[in-house]
Amino acid sequence: MTLDEIMRRARLWRAGEASAEAGLPTGFPALDAALPAGGWPFPGLIEILSGPPGSGALRLVLPALAQLAQAQRWLIWVAPPYQPYAPALQAAGIDLSRVMIVDLDAAEVSASAGLARCGAAPQAGDGQVLWAFEQALRFPGCGAGLLWPGALETLTLRRLQLACEAGGTLGVLFRPSEFAAQPSPAALRLLLTPQPAADVLDITILKCRGGLRARECRVAL
């Protein structure tokens, strides 16, 4: 097999190549301008690396989630760190009748896996959480799957990216920023740096399919 043949295989992505994926507008013009697809890669897996919940990562995807719900697609939250607060989601324009929460604490399935309640991310070994997330991403009726994982193997990330492509969904991983250095097959990786001034986020684009237009951008939430 020559190098050319390998290059022609569809599964090989080369940095700088225009991506075939359509963009899902993020709702933030500054971020749309920085992303090659003009929005979130859709379908695709994105990683948002930030501090603990509260650093603005969820607000970054809310406009896209609202759009997906509007398009009658389901929003599946898998093992969120706290309870999503319905009035605030509604105020952000999200149709709550399209929201499903997979709450493994309630099912006591995760009791053995050591899922702590408040704020702690599920461990990578928690098979049920990952299973549910992958099923959600593979399901075409789902618009977006949200997960708050800790450490994940590269192979797992690859599986999740393929699941997004198979289901035509947006997979969002909210991860602690310490995983920024890990190589990842996700279509897009963002590192958030919260600014002391409320409602401003500095975003570093760590990786993006289709080439970078800008490495950094500032978004007013």
Add this chain to the structure above:
Amino acid sequence: MNTNERPDSLQRLVHPAPRAPQLTGLQETKSAPQPAPELWLAIHLSQLPLDIATRGHAERRACVLVEGGGTRQRILLANSEAVRLGIRPGMPLGAAHALGDVTPLPRMPDAEDRALAQLCAWAYQFTPVVNAVPPDGLLLEVRGSLHLFGGLHGLLSALRRGLRELGMRAFAFSTAPTPLAATWLARGRQAATVDTLAALPAALSALPLEALRLPSRQLQDFSGIGVHTVGDCLRLPRDGLARRFTPGLLRDLDRALGREADPRPACTPPARFASRLDLPWEIHHAQALATGMERLLHELGGVLRARSALIRTLDWTLHHRDGNAVRHRISLVAPSRDVAHLARLTREYFARQRLSSPVRGIELLAEDFEVRTTVETGDLFFCGRRADGADERWPQFVERLQARLGPEALKELAAVPDHRPERAMRLAQFRPSPRRSETKVAEQDDAHRRRRPRPLWLTRSPLPLPEQNGRPALGGVLTLGPERERVQGGWWEGADLERDYFIARDENGTRWWIFRELNGRPGWFLHGVFE
């Protein structure tokens, strides 16, 4: 001996096919014979006792069916794995053990009868005229079904696939215009497809007499006079045959050749499904139950198709070694008869279970048949994945998650018009039925409250915060924002609130939603996180 019948019988010998209808005399002048009005398909399950005993296991062992007791146990049937070891029917069990590792199984006539009855109910999906031929045969009248299945070939391949799904490994088919001829041909492994009455004598003539299952005494007598095949038998004079052997034999031959009517009672399919599968060797892990469960689900699928019905619940009973029978109920959100879906649900459900003791038998019960008169296209086009039709598969998706994670793991979220923060949302067990969008209604109700800042995350219950120098702390001392929101009320429900809510910032810049309790136990509590 029946002397009255003799002139009649003689006449029949002269006119071998009196059933040719008189009114179609004009057509009879054509040289091509008309196909008989009925076409019987016989299925001979030559290893039924072995197949039903071993079909619950994915593992294939060399198994033999034995009869007799003590040291005189002989092998009645051997499966293909046992035959490969050199084991043959008729061998003493001791000799078989010497040839290799083989599992002897006893005969279970009750289980065989039940299995045959289940097969009848299952086969009802192919034709409304199904008849059991104990102990190991089925008869289906298929003339009317041929068109539906695209001819005999299509029907046979559907049957073959279906029987394999049920775990039947050895079966032979034959078709003939009379039920008895079809049965004999199938037993004789002729794989014959006889379409006309005129072709029957030729097709039957080479058949060995063993296929008729005559008493062994009669068989010996026949072989004593050099009669080995049905053809030999037909050449004998009728009166002699009737005198020397039982008149029953003559009647059977007449029926097989279509000279005498052979009415068959039609079996009616049951209105509920109950089937049991015994496991000859015990199963220790829930995952290993999948093979047997799929067999039963395929049986159920056939019965549901036959009755054009759907079901909502699967009741599994596991019979354990310790004598306990444990029931497991799997409820479906939307009625279904899709075997692949039911099998997936069952697998996910039992993947969560740990067996208390080894399992010896599996039983499946399904009673709540919902008869649908409209044709379901779901079975046919299940693999189609249209973006607009995605919602049709949503209930099945939800069921799959619930089967594995437990029904209480899935939650739905709703906003409730209430000014008390924890009452303004409802987190309830998920119902996959489509809900109307609640946003618009709620929007008007609490438009005034939306001006108030609300966090995206709420803690499950307020968490008490430690204090440093009289100020709330979380890691370090929190900086309170300027706005204070007084929330009070609820005395009418016995829970009187009086709280002052603040937005507090920690040194990382994270904004927390905290409140000071003014009523009851004073102190600071954490209630939410802003993003």
